[in-house]
Amino acid sequence: MIAANGLLGKSCYILLSNPKPMVPSLVETGARLFVTKLLSHFISTGSVVLLENGGTMFTFEGTTKKCSLKTVINVHKPHFYWKVMTAADISLANAYINGDISFADKRYGLLNVLMILFANRGLISSSSIKKRRRWTPFIFTAGLTSAKYCFKHFSRRNTLTQARRNISRHYDLSNELFALFMDETMAHSCAVFKTEDEDLTDAQRRKFSLLIEQARIDNKMKFLRLDVVGEA
The missing domain is CATH 3.30.1050 (Nonspecific Lipid-transfer Protein; Chain A)
Known part of the structure; x- marks a missing residue:
């Protein structure tokens, strides 16, 4: 059928x-x-x-x-x-x-x-x-709801006092949370998959290998990793 x-x-x-x-x-x-x-x-x-x-x-x-x-x-x-x-x-x-x-x-x-x-x-x-x-x-009631969400967003703006709360709620999170959807490498950036059903860990390690190859890094070099988190 x-x-x-x-x-x-x-x-x-x-x-x-x-x-x-x-x-x-x-x-x-x-x-x-x-x-x-x-x-x-x-x-x-x-x-x-x-x-x-x-x-x-x-x-x-x-x-x-x-x-x-x-x-x-x-x-x-x-x-x-x-x-x-x-x-x-x-x-x-x-x-x-x-x-x-x-x-x-x-x-x-x-x-x-x-x-x-x-x-x-x-x-x-x-x-x-x-x-x-x-x-x-209908448009009026939907507009009121949208206004409510806008007000909530405005109340979380980054003032000196609120910034500390925002950081705590968004970034001070345990590894247990990220482990729910990340692999053992805990890499935040996108992996490079060879097939749709490939394991995430293998795809992440492929990404690392490609970056090392493109940057021409060898075992005599040292590098410093910087993680930068931006917010609009």
């Missing part, structure tokens, strides 16, 4: 299980209605499918051919809709990080939804903006 769909140039999504249906609250039900109507007006190109736990599906497909991408977003928790209604794109990122949503295409799903959103933003014209005036409350 997958091979046949691949030959036809179509996407195939197989549901291996049917999770328990979501039971949204009254507020979440209203938010879902709001978000689905918003997407039906916003998506002018490409295709976005919201697939809830239990099988409920909402499909939004544009009529223009600017973008041919398709993506299926698995919605696992009903409060996802409320967060999107009140915080817009910030909540979409947070929902993905927190596991409220996932993508049927684990490799390209996130990239595809971003490309679809960018393509549709580029299609917004003055006439479509007039149609979207009904969504002014």
